[in-house]
Amino acid sequence: HARDDGLAALARVVHRDLSMDGAGVALLRGALDGAVAAFVETGPREAHGRALEAYALAAEVVGALEEIELSDLDDGQSTAARRAAVGLVRELDAELLGSGLLKSLLLLSRRPSEDATGVASLDDLDERLARWLLRAEGPAARARASPPLHVTVHQRNLRALIHLIDGESTDFGGEPELKARVLARWTGAIGVLLDRLRADRGSSLRRAIAASVARGLDALVREGAADAADIFLHAAMRGGDPDDLEVLGEASMHPDVAQLLRAYARFARGGREGGARGGRAPDSDAAVSVRSTRQGSLDAELAEAERARAALERIAALDALVTALPAGASQRTEIVRGALARLARALGAVNTAGALSALTGAGDGDADASPLSALEDALARLAQLTAGARRRCGEHPASAPAGATEPLRLAIEVALQEEEEGVEMGVAAPVEALVSAARASIPGALADVVALVVPRIMRLPVRRPSAPGSVTLPEQPLPAWLPNRRTLGGFYVHRQLGGGSLGTVFVVTRTEERHDPSAERFALKVPEYDHTAARSVSEADFLRLFREEAGALLSLPDHPNLAGFVTFDAGARPKPILVMELIEGIRCDKLLDARGLTSRSAVALLDGILAGLEAMHAVGVGHLDIKPTNVILRGGREPVLVDFGLAGRHIRPGCATGCYGAPEIWGVVPPGVTPTPLTADVYSFGCLAYELLTGRTLFDGPTEVALITAHVTHDGLPAPVKRLADDARTADIGAFLYACLRHNPRDRATASSLREMLLRITGQLADLRWPLDDGRAARHGVAGSRKSHTGNS
Template sequence: LTGLTAVASQEGVAAGTLDAIATELGTLARRVYGARRRLGLPADDRAADLEAAVRAIETVLAARGASLDEAIAASIDHARASLPRALAASIERVLVWLARRPVEHADHISTTPLEVVLPGWVPLSRLLGTFYVVRPIGRGAGGSVLLGVRADQRGRPDRELVALKVPDYSGDAARNLSEHEFERLFREEAGALLALPEHANLARFITFDASAQPKPLLAMEYVRGTNLERTLESGDLTTERALAIIDNLLAGLEAMHAVSIAHLDVKPANLVLRDATGDAVLVDFGLAGRRLRAGCGSAFYGAAEVWMENAGTTEPFPTDVYAAACVAYEVLTNSVLMSGDALQKVIDRHFASQPAADTLAKLDRTPHLAPLAELLRAAVSRDPKRRPTAARLRAGFAAIAPDLRRLRWPIAQ
């Protein structure tokens, strides 16, 4: 969308640009729809309508001289209905701006390709330490995640893609730490990943460069595949597959905990289903380390101790188990275990004497789901010391899996 605003006229829009934008907006609209469904909020899948409306703009532009008003109005309406308000407003501004561009002959117009928008601190050379930045992947816990390659392999067809995690000193971090302290903690915890074992369910550790400029960086294997969050949004699962994902997640955590490293940000977005094998692989180790820190984790999956100022006094491994149990419930039911119509209400649920008591009580009332409720109840105990280890939780799921496999996914609906 940013690149679209660089064109000098309507004819300056490169062929395929709006088609690509339509695909991305449709994907985002489907993610919004899936997220609202899992949260129990009203949801209406308008992704296909949004895609068609945006593609219609390209058709109108190709007709040369036809009015854009109707196509743009339809796109704006569908964006408002299917996307977050702020994003829909941004799309509206860009499309209205496009409608006001002059109409000229294409022969006299030079097109401007869509540019990848990198964080402002990335050097013009795109070099971070010994790595060359290809494009942004997204934002993870505590920092930016960039796709990169080793600088000396840029031109090689067999180059290895890596995920570069770089600390990002945000407003949330500023409430607790100075920027110097924030980067020092990043260095300490990332250095602990030297002990991370090679495991089928863990992204491979490549290197940690504490002296890279302008920021230290953590390089991990880039796992090709779809993350679990998007898989859940598409509804493309079976109970057998869901159980395999849970086992993969717990196997990865078991391997990490065996070398005294906790992940500390377990959630569906940080589990990628590897294209080559189908294995669920834990990624984004930006918060991983040997101790718990205030603010580690995410609202729907972070145990009560995550949100407490004295978080550092608690063992970190039960926090992973708590989050894994929340993910396990979501994988099996396609709905979140801790729900609420505002983030603070979601976080408040973690502080209950027995988190998710009402939801688990519903499982108890179905005889063949009572063992699952019992297992999850122990794993999300308010007291970290009462939670099972990742190994024991994995064994518990293996014991009840034969009965669960007979149920249609999503279960408990």
């Protein structure tokens, strides 16, 4: 092992103390003991006089320390300096910093009317000691050997710095300049050591450095100079590496700071791992990404699908970060939560826009009227919060750039006026400027998501007839009927996940674990009796059926393509609840909107859905609501069926989503046939399969009646499927869909036989470009455009 002068010096000092024959700095301990004895035997006046003598000795020790210059040289003078420094720092740490005894003795002279807890003279010593410690452990230490030599020397210095920060006070009564000096000392130490933490990646001192930084950050919160949310934004901006932030979170003693840093570290680590897989956008020169898409149509398709998938994963991770922030920690934390939620919604809207025209759709003047306006508002708000946090933590950032999206908006408006396609290079520079502004003003992992999503704008057409004129930004307020305490049947509601079939879905944890950031989360569904259900059953019958069919879920097997059943409470108030495993990942409809599929990935998706249906049908239970919003890709890869609010062993007439409901759901059943949930699932799967393969819904219509009419007036070969069947390249695919979509439920294939058919045509499908039937459906005007069919029609 390398020689450690600090360890040798520490051993000698400890031996001296134990032998009781020490000299030099041991006088400080003797002076403090004498002051305590005087307080007990004589009184506070005599004790204060002895404390002043101890202070003078402490000042001499600090002066001696200031004369020492540490280095890693191996000569006798450097060795003596290191050993002397360890002894001096240890005595100051034990007697001046660790115990706080001298401070208490000096406060004996305080008048009864005074309540300040700071001692100005002692703060002078703290200032001098902190300056020496930072000189020893700051840039000069980074410039020395790596890994560091004489580790014990550095460990004792960092330990003393932690105790110095922990024991300091900013309460000096009517002397605000002293308070400002203490805060400046803390923020200076934080800045120096954050740089050291970033530089010393593999150092054995890494945790000691992190602990020093964390105590400085905690002190700012403790003294009210900064909020926990400020610490989070500052640390994320300065030390954005997830490993650094994880260590800081572990070292922090403030629960809100620790939770915020750990949550952001998980988010940032996901982005780094995603970038390693190739899904992360380039850091600069957005025009490069334009040119890269021209290196062959197949490569471009695969690259765009991977980008879309990565973007959806990161937006979902941003939503998870919003949920992971501590609830009710402070007003500023809630403001940060709101800004992050708005950023996630805006990026989601940009990521699903089908044309440039959808990005600038004017609304009623609200900031959320268009995706670009919402993105500008979210970035500006987050940049403002970040700049304020950095100022409160001692930095002096430049003013946040205003109007970062304005050049992009102008470029898009010019493209819309000229009605010319191929506008990539026209918007490339504004896109680069927007990404650069984000990197300069908000934490790096958040800017990476912006850099992943925004360059997509360069590949959008000016207008697309099938694209909506504007993109609606989702808002998910909690419903009015939810109790104020936000508990349902022993579960605490964190946020609304969305509206499913005949109900509302929430993200919940068990009530007793609501403050635990690592607690398991679930998806809780509450039935909702709406106009769709009212067409066929009364409210009492609706709730009775919900209770009866929920019991059938007990028979579902554990399966990787099915969300796990947790519990059902028919007696919960104000409404019965169904609790399922919460699947984290990308929703299938989002993947379709973002054009994030290839033919090969679409086949894998279909096979996973069929595997889940096969497992359900084996126990006689149907899902009865197969549609894109009820398929989530766990981890962005494995499809999982979710939302079993309609699942059961009986069909509920009229209860389905319009684009996917089988004829028997709408009351059209051939004579002598008893429909089952299993065959209804197969029909819905056929509609979904067409959509996954072509990017378009099988049927579209201006009204609900038109949609239902389309479902009940064909026998397996509606016009879009017939076109596939008539083309030699896709005839087998048409036959596969035909087996799903027969009018008579008895004539439809089973989930097991469909998996076998899919296996036989997998090779043929994988060789075709996604989406199938691209362009021809639009010319003939038969199939519908991709829309969001999240509710019941």
